Amino acid sequence: MSAVAEKQLIQPHGGGLVDRTGERPDGVDALETVRLTSRELSDLDMLASGALSPLTGFMGSDDYERVVEDMRLGSGLPWALPVCLAVESAPSGDRVALANEDGKALAVLEVEEVFEYDKSREAQQCFRTTDEAHPGVKRLYAQHDHYVAGPVTVFERLEPAFPQLHRDPADTRALFAERGWRRVVGFQTRNPIHRAHEYLTKCALETVDGLLIHPLVGETKSDDVPATTRVQAYDVLLEGYYPQERVVVSAFPAAMRYAGPREAIWHAICRKNYGCSHFIVGRDHAGVGDYYGTYDAQLIFDEFEPHELDIEPMFFEHAFFCRTCGQMATAKTCPHPADDHVFLSGTKVRELLSEGKLPPAEFSRPEVAEILISAYRN
Numbered sequence: 001m002s003a004v005a006e007k008q009l010i011q012p013h014g015g016g017l018v019d020r021t022g023e024r025p026d027g028v029d030a031l032e033t034v035r036l037t038s039r040e041l042s043d044l045d046m047l048a049s050g051a052l053s054p055l056t057g058f059m060g061s062d063d064y065e066r067v068v069e070d071m072r073l074g075s076g077l078p079w080a081l082p083v084c085l086a087v088e089s090a091p092s093g094d095r096v097a098l099a100n101e102d103g104k105a106l107a108v109l110e111v112e113e114v115f116e117y118d119k120s121r122e123a124q125q126c127f128r129t130t131d132e133a134h135p136g137v138k139r140l141y142a143q144h145d146h147y148v149a150g151p152v153t154v155f156e157r158l159e160p161a162f163p164q165l166h167r168d169p170a171d172t173r174a175l176f177a178e179r180g181w182r183r184v185v186g187f188q189t190r191n192p193i194h195r196a197h198e199y200l201t202k203c204a205l206e207t208v209d210g211l212l213i214h215p216l217v218g219e220t221k222s223d224d225v226p227a228t229t230r231v232q233a234y235d236v237l238l239e240g241y242y243p244q245e246r247v248v249v250s251a252f253p254a255a256m257r258y259a260g261p262r263e264a265i266w267h268a269i270c271r272k273n274y275g276c277s278h279f280i281v282g283r284d285h286a287g288v289g290d291y292y293g294t295y296d297a298q299l300i301f302d303e304f305e306p307h308e309l310d311i312e313p314m315f316f317e318h319a320f321f322c323r324t325c326g327q328m329a330t331a332k333t334c335p336h337p338a339d340d341h342v343f344l345s346g347t348k349v350r351e352l353l354s355e356g357k358l359p360p361a362e363f364s365r366p367e368v369a370e371i372l373i374s375a376y377r378n
């Protein structure tokens with residue numbers, strides 16, 4: 001019955017959900033070992049679960065070149081960011097073991113190709129800058145100079161940081177099907193959810209069957225709010241203000257790349273694999289500093305033909321509470337001047353929280369603010 005219900009959901013990108021988990025093959029210990037960075041480990045785990053379907057491993061030069069040049073895989077299927085594994089030099093064997101930062105083997109990669117790549121070109125194309133102050137560019141420039149490509153078999157998955165929120169694409173799909181959802185909107189976040197984003201997710205939910213709140217829990221910048229604090233804040237918000245039967249909260253295991261527009265496309269494609277038919281794209285999605293224009297992450301969706309991505313982006317403006325409207329609104333729906341709006345800058349919010357003061361209830365739910373305050377105290 002669930003298989004029938006799952007057919008009602010959006011198809012995974014490329015048509016089928018990839019599964020790259022498998023038994024530990026013989027002779028792993030004798031193989032040359034590549035230690036992965038935290039970003040590469042996140043990618044590996046997402047390859048295992050099918051979150052990066054249709055990819056079956058780290059990209060070869062055909063896919064890489066086409067992705068960097070025009071946001072497509074070699075097959076022509078849309079794909080916005082490289083998923084590559086950097087190595088110092090070509091491995092000697094035709095298989096390598098992929099290990100975590102402690103050297104523990106998690107997977108085997110069948111070496112199909114080793115190729116050199118141009119870091120500044122990748123940076124310019126993917127991050128729209130070659131400025132080393134950009135965290136994604138900085139990480140790219142620090143990588144080894146070759147990419148090793150080939151399919152992976154993952155025999156040991158990463159320990160999830162939040163086991164209660166761990167759901168692979170097959171799990172979210174089964175859950176959506178069980179609930180009878182067909183149209184599901186995904187919400188990406190790497191921040192605590194204040195009233196503004198609560199409003200966007202609820203506006204989106206008004207038009208579909210269910211909402212997947214999908215916070216990114218992979219590596220982020222050190223000045224972002226830590227995932228542990230955010231998860232506590234999501235819990236209290238969900239408990240107090242969302243209908244449980246319409247919402248699923250689950251962890252998105254990706255590492256942030258801060259690639260702005262291209263990452264918005266990449267995030268949307270990944271969420272399609274998790275079973276989302278719609279995806280919320282706010283202003284400056286996955287941006288950092290002022291590298292991207294306010295609407296670039298929305299405009300980039302125009303570079304694809306209608307229905308080519310299949311998942312439908314839902315574009316939103318910044319939201320705020322308007323005292324005259326007496327409700328949450330955006331510039332699209334409220335005619336009143338900025339003085340009527342409850343607006344706090346990020347700096348102002350951090351200042352209040354660090355002083356142990358609650359921001360106005362129109363800005364943040366008090367339960368959420370309390371959690372952030374106690375995190376600041378520690």
Ligand SMILES: [Zn+2]
Nearest residue numbers: 322325334336
């Ligand atoms: Zn108003």
